[in-house]
Amino acid sequence: MLMLEISHYGTTGTEMKILTKAMCWDVKSIKNDRLNEVGAAIYQKPTSNECYESRKESKPP
Structure with missing residues (x-):
């Protein structure tokens, strides 16, 4: 799991x-x-990676 601030770096x-x-x-x-x-x-x-590979956009976030 990853924890990030809500207003992370602006x-x-x-x-x-x-x-x-976008990163699933x-x-x-x-x-x-x-x-x-x-x-x-x-x-x-x-x-x-199933979700990531099935995204509509082919370019990574």
């Missing part, structure tokens, strides 16, 4: 959703801290 949550969907990663958890408003998301890579 990207927005929406941009991260688009990117991770599944969102396992998204948490936001109420006190300091820091957010984190946990993603899981697929165990095979």
